[in-house]
Amino acid sequence: MNKEIKSKQEDLELCYGMMNGEIIHISEVNSGILQNCLCPKCGSILIAKKGDIRKHHFAHYNYENCQGAQETALHLLAKEILYQEKCVYLPYSCDNQDTEIKTFDDVSLEVRELGLIFDALGCIENDKLAIEIKVTHEIDDRKRQIVVNHGIQMIEIDLSDYLNGEKNRTEIVDAVIKSAPRYWINQLPTHESKQEETDMINKATITGFKLASGYSRKNNCNFESNKIFVLEPVVNKSSTNYQVSACGGYEILQLDIVDQAELIEKLSSFTFPVDTTLTIETAFQRNKCRPVVTDVNLI
Secondary structure, eight states, rough: OOOHHHHHHSSSOOOOOETTTTTGGGGGGGSSSEEEOOOOOOOOEEEEESSSSSSSEESSSSOOOOOHHHHHHHHHHHHHHHHOOEOOOOOOOTBSSSOOOOEEEEEEEEEEEEEEEEEEEEEEETTTEEEESSOOOOOOOHHHHHHTTTTOOEEEOOOOTTTOOOHHHHHHHHHIISSSSSESSSSSOOOOOOOOOOOOSEEEEEEEEEEEEEEETTTEEEEEEEEEEEEEOOOOOOOSSOOOOOOEEEEEEEEEEEEHHHHHHHHTOOSSSEEEEEEEEEEEEHHHHHEEEEEEEEO
């Protein structure tokens, strides 16, 4: 986090607290110590300060070293709204200049897929939409590349203009669902090109493959684990919790492969490692969107 953003966050008054598992706005409580209202970031008891001079805000009762609570609270509130409302307006697209509301059967939070964590994942039948909430940081290049490469439908909702906490919950609901800026991370394909966009060609160095099967006592069923192993450059990705001082080399990425005789015969003829192009399709497996390698060719 750069010094400018950090300084801006430290100057912000905390306008949101956590009460009974939900984010509340300072306008929803009376002034004074609130034993059941906690800081969304550190969990400390909050005091509601609603005087006539300063802007109404929360303060920590007996803890002063909490930073970034306003950002955390707004991020949590946005995810909470998506979970409760189960709908969102989509951004404009190149083939549709009208906004469209997407209503979900279910919304899951903090979903882990492809080594990534999505803020929210809305599902309706076999259709899924990943949703990211931007408060101070947009998605990084690595995450964006994986989303694009694997054809994941994703939007990012920009709430950076709401960080000052001047909007109450009702206004934030409107911002998250409809009025805040939002963008496609992976532009939805047009009807004519949808099938073409499903198949993606990626250059990759394959280090090997493995076909395996077995029996899962947990799920009480047989299973198959067909994997191809690909070299992926180590990414210099820092976070708010740690900083990468140096890195280099490659990591091994495991991708699912289809169990087809022609593909397996082709892989068996290779001498590894080998440079190839992979044909990757996005498939739903166990209600999750996963990349599956359907063909491999030498470069």
